[in-house]
Amino acid sequence: MENILKSEMGFQPTQPMLPTLFTVDSKIQETHDTWSLFLNNSNGNSLQEFSPGQFNMLYAYGVGEVPISISGNCQNQNSLVHTIRNVGMVSNALCGLNQGDQVGVRGPFGTSWPMEKFKGKDVIIVSGGIGLAPLRPAVYHILNNRDDYNHVALAYGARAPEEILYPKQIMEWRSHLDLQVRVTVDSSDQKWHGQVGVVTTLIPRLNIDPDNAVALVCGPEVMIRFGVRELIKYGLDTDQIWVSMERNMKCGIGLCGHCQLGPDFICKDGAVYNYVKAERFFKTKEL
Amino acid sequence: MEIKHLPHDKLNDLFDAIIMSDYTLVGPKEKDGVISYDPIESVDDLPQGIIDHQNPGNYALQKTESSRFFAYTISPFSWKKFLYPPTHSLFKATKNENGISFKVNKDEPKYAFIGVRGCEMTAIAIQDKVFMGGDYIDPSYKKRREQALIVGVECYNTCETCFCDSVGSGPEIPEGSDIVLTEIIEKENHYFLVRSETEKGQNILNQLNLEKADETQSMIKDAQLERVRSQLKRKVKVSGLQSKLKENPNHPRWDEVAERCLACTNCTMVCPTCFCMTVEDINDLDGNTERQRRWDSCFSSEFTYIHGGNTRSSTKAKYRQWLTHKFATWQDQFDSLGCVGCGRCITWCPPGIDITEEVAALSESPDTYHKKESSHG
Numbered sequence: 001m002e003n004i005l006k007s008e009m010g011f012q013p014t015q016p017m018l019p020t021l022f023t024v025d026s027k028i029q030e031t032h033d034t035w036s037l038f039l040n041n042s043n044g045n046s047l048q049e050f051s052p053g054q055f056n057m058l059y060a061y062g063v064g065e066v067p068i069s070i071s072g073n074c075q076n077q078n079s080l081v082h083t084i085r086n087v088g089m090v091s092n093a094l095c096g097l098n099q100g101d102q103v104g105v106r107g108p109f110g111t112s113w114p115m116e117k118f119k120g121k122d123v124i125i126v127s128g129g130i131g132l133a134p135l136r137p138a139v140y141h142i143l144n145n146r147d148d149y150n151h152v153a154l155a156y157g158a159r160a161p162e163e164i165l166y167p168k169q170i171m172e173w174r175s176h177l178d179l180q181v182r183v184t185v186d187s188s189d190q191k192w193h194g195q196v197g198v199v200t201t202l203i204p205r206l207n208i209d210p211d212n213a214v215a216l217v218c219g220p221e222v223m224i225r226f227g228v229r230e231l232i233k234y235g236l237d238t239d240q241i242w243v244s245m246e247r248n249m250k251c252g253i254g255l256c257g258h259c260q261l262g263p264d265f266i267c268k269d270g271a272v273y274n275y276v277k278a279e280r281f282f283k284t285k286e287l
Numbered sequence: 288m289e290i291k292h293l294p295h296d297k298l299n300d301l302f303d304a305i306i307m308s309d310y311t312l313v314g315p316k317e318k319d320g321v322i323s324y325d326p327i328e329s330v331d332d333l334p335q336g337i338i339d340h341q342n343p344g345n346y347a348l349q350k351t352e353s354s355r356f357f358a359y360t361i362s363p364f365s366w367k368k369f370l371y372p373p374t375h376s377l378f379k380a381t382k383n384e385n386g387i388s389f390k391v392n393k394d395e396p397k398y399a400f401i402g403v404r405g406c407e408m409t410a411i412a413i414q415d416k417v418f419m420g421g422d423y424i425d426p427s428y429k430k431r432r433e434q435a436l437i438v439g440v441e442c443y444n445t446c447e448t449c450f451c452d453s454v455g456s457g458p459e460i461p462e463g464s465d466i467v468l469t470e471i472i473e474k475e476n477h478y479f480l481v482r483s484e485t486e487k488g489q490n491i492l493n494q495l496n497l498e499k500a501d502e503t504q505s506m507i508k509d510a511q512l513e514r515v516r517s518q519l520k521r522k523v524k525v526s527g528l529q530s531k532l533k534e535n536p537n538h539p540r541w542d543e544v545a546e547r548c549l550a551c552t553n554c555t556m557v558c559p560t561c562f563c564m565t566v567e568d569i570n571d572l573d574g575n576t577e578r579q580r581r582w583d584s585c586f587s588s589e590f591t592y593i594h595g596g597n598t599r600s601s602t603k604a605k606y607r608q609w610l611t612h613k614f615a616t617w618q619d620q621f622d623s624l625g626c627v628g629c630g631r632c633i634t635w636c637p638p639g640i641d642i643t644e645e646v647a648a649l650s651e652s653p654d655t656y657h658k659k660e661s662s663h664g
Contacts, residue, residue: 013423013424014424014426015391015426016423016424016425016426017377017378017578017580018377018378018389018391019389021386021387021389023386042386059578061380061382061387061576062380062382062568062570062574062576063568064566064568065566065578085594087594088594102386102387104387104389220595246593247591247593247598248590248591248592248593248598250564250565250566250583251564251566253422253423254421254422254423255417255418255421255423255425255562255564256563256564256565256566256583257562257563257564257583257585258563258565258583258590258591260585260608260612260616262533262616263615263616263619263620265620268422284536284537285604286598286599286600286601286603286604287536287599287604287608
């Protein structure tokens with residue numbers, strides 16, 4: 001795993017529960033319930049560095065704080081990007097922020113997709129729903145360093161066509177000849193001409209060499225479970241698979257206890273795991 | 288460290304010396320029918336002669352004729368409530384046309400704890416690792432902890448529910464306290480043996496003019512501790528437990544204990560090592576806000592809530608998480624047990640679930656384990 005990159009500006013290790021203020025530079029509505037916020041450091045300082053797969057704790061004034069993956073490009077120093085689905089009180093407040101509004105940021109926290117380790121490999125990215133957000137920095141990283149990687153495939157599943165995240169970007173990625181992009185939806189009406197079915201059905205049709213491949217998986221836990229099963233069937237070993245776990249988090253720094261899963265604190269020992277380490281989490285119901 | 292002799296009527300001189308060094312004195316005191324740890328002013332506040340009867344799901348005080356100041360065993364409260372208060376302000380924030388601004392209160396009280404037991408000192412050392420031993424340090428805990436003065440008092444009585452010896456947390460007071468007292472009454476003689484463990488403790492004792500204790504008195508102290516050790520009724524067999532708990536997440540005992548457990552959170556609230564917290568935002572009508580940290584419990588209904596539901600919703604899973612954490616995964620995380628054998632979780636469990644009994648049952652092989660009638664069900 002790559003080391004956690006601690007910011008030199010903003011985040012203060014001496015006051016780890018105190019957010020740094022960022023200002024909303026712009027926002028984009030991604031789907032009917034999902035927005036991306038583009039943030040800049042309110043004091044004008046340069047942005048914190050992060051690695052693909054890491055998350056920040058985002059604080060909405062007077063409402064609360066939630067863990068949100070960083071969904072932007074590590075090499076883009078213009079703004080810090082988070083894609084947020086409006087599913088609760090805090091995410092609702094965050095999605096309701098407008099240009100010029102401030103938001104508190106703590107982080108980045110957690111482990112990351114070990115992109116260095118993947119050099120020279122075929123890369124399969126399997127994601128479902130909002131699970132594409134924590135994987136987008138990995139896609140950016142690959143595109144920024146395309147020669148470092150061999151065949152690259154993205155298998156993405158959404159519940160319905162209108163739930164597809166980053167649709168324009170996916171279209172753009174599709175135009176890359178060196179990027180296989182497959183999209184499926186769980187259900188749809190006749191207006192959808194693409195594939196219907198769960199994301200795991202895309203895996204056998206990818207042009208990837210299983211012996212030299214790595215897979216990055218993020219989505220609902222049930223999708224991870226079946227995605228991993230399909231990847232193994234496809235010929236990958238468990239140590240070729242990385243997954244990102246999700247748990248309730250109140251602090252991001254291993255002190256609140258909420259994200260414990262077995263001996264691990266998902267906020268600092270995860271959220272990104274090699275499946276050899278994560279396998280035990282899936283073996284016991286309600287661990 | 289040299290052991291000194293402190294006559295019982297000089298105990299207040301020790302308290303005065305501590306108060307003169309700008310500490311807020313906190314110690315045992317009878318309050319609301321329990322021994323509470325609260326601010327005290329003098330020895331007059333101590334629960335002289337009061338003993339505590341603790342049994343599974345049961346707690347009662349008894350006034351005796353004894354002049355012993357520290358006759359009780361332990362309070363339902365632990366010192367955690369001072370080092371890691373149940374609610375604590377993380378920051379206050381205001382918002383105006385210039386934007387949001389944060390304010391953090393960095394002042395922390397300077398406490399002197401009077402009457403810390405062996406198990407309790409172990410619990411403090413365990414929480415030190417949690418809050419000060421990792422990548423991120425809790426600044427409030429650290430400041431309170433570093434400026435605290437800890438005066439340990441060795442146990443004279445055990446309660447039915449405690450089991451320090453088997454988890455290696457007592458009855459002797461482990462390293463970490465500043466001053467250690469042993470209260471001794473032999474015939475008409477009521478005195479304390481006192482020793483300092485740190486420079487901070489020595490500086491306090493230097494203010495008192497104490498004589499060296501004699502050899503016989505030290506022997507009485509050792510015998511007293513051994514008597515306490517022999518009176519402990521409960522025990523936990525720690526060896527091999529870590530792997531047994533991890534390997535048997537579907538042991539039938541988890542289902543049985545879940546039938547008795549109310550998921551009321553009492554065990555976690557009285558536990559001196561439990562550290563889980565949640566956060567709460569408190570807003571006023573002027574538009575100001577405050578973010579507070581508040582004790583939480585792995586038994587709380589929304590503890591594991593993520594969009595879509597709770598990842599641990601059954602009582603079985605919650606109890607398994609709690610007990611497995613205490614005896615198994617805590618060792619992975621912090622290289623120690625998460626249980627100090629104080630027995631509070633047994634005393635304060637409404638249906639009287641006995642953690643030592645559960646551990647013993649869970650240590651049996653799930654294949655040969657047969658459902659047994661619980662004496663407390």
